[in-house]
Amino acid sequence: MFHPVQLILKKRNGGKHTPEEIRYLIQELSSGRLENYQLAAWLMAVWFRGMDHEETDVLTQAMIESGDQVDLSSIDGVKVDKHSTGGVGDGTTLVIAPIVAAAGGRVAKMSGRGLGHTGGTLDKLEAIPGMRVDLTQQEFLEQVRKIGLAVISQTGKLVPADGAMYALRDVTGTVDSIPLIAASVMSKKLACGADAIVLDVKFGHGAFMKEFSDARKLAETMVAIGRLRGRQVRAALSSMEEPLGSQIGNALEVDEGIRILRGERKGTGLEKVACELSAHLVQMSNQGLSLEEARQKVTEIVNSGQALQKLGDMIEAQGGDRRVCDEPARLPQASKKVEFKAERAGFLGGLAAETIGTAAMWLGAGRRTKADRIDPAVGIVLNVEKGDAVQVGQSLATLHVNDEANLQDALQALQGAFHIVPEAPKQEPLIREMIL
Numbered sequence: 001m002f003h004p005v006q007l008i009l010k011k012r013n014g015g016k017h018t019p020e021e022i023r024y025l026i027q028e029l030s031s032g033r034l035e036n037y038q039l040a041a042w043l044m045a046v047w048f049r050g051m052d053h054e055e056t057d058v059l060t061q062a063m064i065e066s067g068d069q070v071d072l073s074s075i076d077g078v079k080v081d082k083h084s085t086g087g088v089g090d091g092t093t094l095v096i097a098p099i100v101a102a103a104g105g106r107v108a109k110m111s112g113r114g115l116g117h118t119g120g121t122l123d124k125l126e127a128i129p130g131m132r133v134d135l136t137q138q139e140f141l142e143q144v145r146k147i148g149l150a151v152i153s154q155t156g157k158l159v160p161a162d163g164a165m166y167a168l169r170d171v172t173g174t175v176d177s178i179p180l181i182a183a184s185v186m187s188k189k190l191a192c193g194a195d196a197i198v199l200d201v202k203f204g205h206g207a208f209m210k211e212f213s214d215a216r217k218l219a220e221t222m223v224a225i226g227r228l229r230g231r232q233v234r235a236a237l238s239s240m241e242e243p244l245g246s247q248i249g250n251a252l253e254v255d256e257g258i259r260i261l262r263g264e265r266k267g268t269g270l271e272k273v274a275c276e277l278s279a280h281l282v283q284m285s286n287q288g289l290s291l292e293e294a295r296q297k298v299t300e301i302v303n304s305g306q307a308l309q310k311l312g313d314m315i316e317a318q319g320g321d322r323r324v325c326d327e328p329a330r331l332p333q334a335s336k337k338v339e340f341k342a343e344r345a346g347f348l349g350g351l352a353a354e355t356i357g358t359a360a361m362w363l364g365a366g367r368r369t370k371a372d373r374i375d376p377a378v379g380i381v382l383n384v385e386k387g388d389a390v391q392v393g394q395s396l397a398t399l400h401v402n403d404e405a406n407l408q409d410a411l412q413a414l415q416g417a418f419h420i421v422p423e424a425p426k427q428e429p430l431i432r433e434m435i436l
Contacts (some may be wrong), residue, residue: 012041022059032409039041040168043174060186063159064190067159070193078285080195080285083200086208088118088360091124096274100281102283103297104148118250127250133153143314148310161187185236194234198231203219204240205242220435243352244270248379258308261302275299286332321329340399342395346390348384348425358413365378380398390420
């Protein structure tokens with residue numbers, strides 16, 4: 001028989017847990033017998049000492065088994081999913097999911113809400129008038145069978161051990177542990193039942209992982225876990241030094257996603273990353289295709305309007321107003337727009353993603369605490385990109401505002417967000433590496 005203190009000491013001293021020890025800890029946590037202070041001590045020991053791939057894999061499986069698992073076997077075809085480790089202006093799901101579904105992939109996706117700069121995927125979808133994300137499991141499965149696509153809220157019974165662990169990690173300084181992040185992400189992805197998963201692992205100023213090396217280690221760990229579980233898993237390592245999209249805020253990000261699917265934003269960072277990740281999922285769900293053929297298929301699907309049609313089908317199936325696909329102005333609109341202007345001339349050397357995200361949060365686009373309510377209409381539209389020439393008095397960003405209570409805080413945050421330099425900066429590819 002094990003005892004929590006014994007396992008805390010073992011990990012604190014650099015030992016490797018047996019599978020039985022890890023399963024015991026998660027069972028004790030799930031049953032309510034593990035004290036919070038004991039779990040906190042163990043989490044801190046893991047933060048300092050780490051876990052190898054075998055330990056992380058066992059932890060992931062034990063977390064999966066702590067709750068319900070989604071059975072997608074009644075859905076024909078390859079079931080696909082994607083996950084981003086988050087960032088600013090990262091509305092990729094709104095673009096990727098309908099593209100892949102239009103290409104024949106079966107996108108059965110459970111998403112979460114955001115705590116930070118802007119809302120999560122669910123908050124963005126709920127900016128669409130009438131949109132429901134709380135489908136029953138039966139409604140969820142039936143919708144995927146019918147139109148190949150559904151994005152809904154994650155049930156509270158899915159990986160409950162992760163919820164309990166994350167709540168404690170959040171208040172004990174142990175969030176940024178690679179094995180704990182990997183187990184948290186992959187337990188939820190694997191419990192959702194997908195056959196093929198693409199992970200978008202961010203690094204840089206606006207990402208959780210600031211350093212490329214840490215992001216790479218996290219990506220490799222998650223890919224290894226997925227493969228040990230018999231799933232197709234690939235990971236992109238993509239930069240979040242600057243916001244991915246030019247529109248930061250919930251309705252604003254839906255608007256930008258719609259415009260990409262309408263072919264109006266070709267060549268933008270968000271369009272490039274979303275289409276490349278879509279191509280990988282299309283290839284993974286169509287084994288006969290080369291990656292280049294999958295890229296061509298993605299281009300054809302967007303250009304033909306099939307992807308936009310599929311987004312409309314999903315919106316309508318989940319109670320939303322599909323007319324937003326043709327008339328994005330039907331999305332919530334802010335009552336006031338405020339311009340943020342350049343005070344010096346030069347070239348835009350960079351945009352501090354996290355700083356811009358913080359400014360959007362001050363406007364009400366995100367949550368500082370879980371209790372905060374999001375205003376779907378507010379946010380920031382960037383009017384310049386890295387490398388652009390900038391003149392004094394030129395509008396760098398437009399703030400979409402409803403409540404002016406924190407407007408000055410948002411404007412103050414933006415003061416340090418735009419880096420004006422004498423010469424045009426070198427452009428780097430957004431996706432630095434794919435782990436296949």
